[in-house]
Amino acid sequence: MSITAGQRALVTGGSGGIGSAICRRLARDGHEVYVHSNRSVAVADAVVSDIIAAGGRAKALCFDITDAAATGLALEMTLKEGPIQILVNNAGVHDDAVLPGMSAEQWHRVIDVSVNGFFNVTQPLLLPMIRTRWGRIINISSVSALLGNRGQVNYAAAKGALNSATKALALEVATRGITVNAVAPGIIGTPMSEGLFDAKTIERLVPMNRPGLPEEVASLVSYLASADASYVTAQIISVSGGMA
Numbered sequence: 001m002s003i004t005a006g007q008r009a010l011v012t013g014g015s016g017g018i019g020s021a022i023c024r025r026l027a028r029d030g031h032e033v034y035v036h037s038n039r040s041v042a043v044a045d046a047v048v049s050d051i052i053a054a055g056g057r058a059k060a061l062c063f064d065i066t067d068a069a070a071t072g073l074a075l076e077m078t079l080k081e082g083p084i085q086i087l088v089n090n091a092g093v094h095d096d097a098v099l100p101g102m103s104a105e106q107w108h109r110v111i112d113v114s115v116n117g118f119f120n121v122t123q124p125l126l127l128p129m130i131r132t133r134w135g136r137i138i139n140i141s142s143v144s145a146l147l148g149n150r151g152q153v154n155y156a157a158a159k160g161a162l163n164s165a166t167k168a169l170a171l172e173v174a175t176r177g178i179t180v181n182a183v184a185p186g187i188i189g190t191p192m193s194e195g196l197f198d199a200k201t202i203e204r205l206v207p208m209n210r211p212g213l214p215e216e217v218a219s220l221v222s223y224l225a226s227a228d229a230s231y232v233t234a235q236i237i238s239v240s241g242g243m244a
Helices: 017-028 041-053 068-079 104-132 143-147 153-176 199-205 214-224
Strands: 008-011 032-037 057-062 086-089 135-140 178-185 236-239
Touching (some): 008 017, 017 041, 017 057, 032 041, 143 153, 143 178, 153 236, 178 214
Parallel strands (some): 008 032, 008 086, 032 057, 086 135
């Protein structure tokens, strides 16, 4: 089945810095975008308004991806309008601490969003996607999963699990016209990262000597969601200025 544009796309964490850039780019590509948020509903609504003002199609969705029942209900209602054929699992949280000082709550919260959230969102969407024999699943990982990072054992573990899930799921759906890939951003200039890295640290860590732009992550997601990437699957692709 040949599909290029005009598909229904869901971006979890779509109100964040990287997520909103992905939403805008997919809308610009001609897709109808569902902008998900848990708490930042007003921001998600603003992203939707921007997309519509630019001539695109978008709707806001609000639910907690760590709540399986609430997620299932929200997706059930969304699927009544048709299958989601592009899924970007972007939602994630930081709760940094060195492991000797990390609380169980910090550990479980980060794992819950990235790993259990991935399952809660992806699993209900798979069969409807499989029936169309076309789909794109793109998981937003991190270079922390590839390189490790002090104070982020929980985050690295969560994103590392997401990378492994990416490769395994890609094998399960490869004959169904569905690709599954992960994008691993490095230091990206977003409100979440502000104040975490000064210029000297970025110069030391990043061969390109600058933070990335959310739009640079969104460009790769756009490609992976397109028909041009139909033979690209089970890949973990870094957008990190040479860090990994």
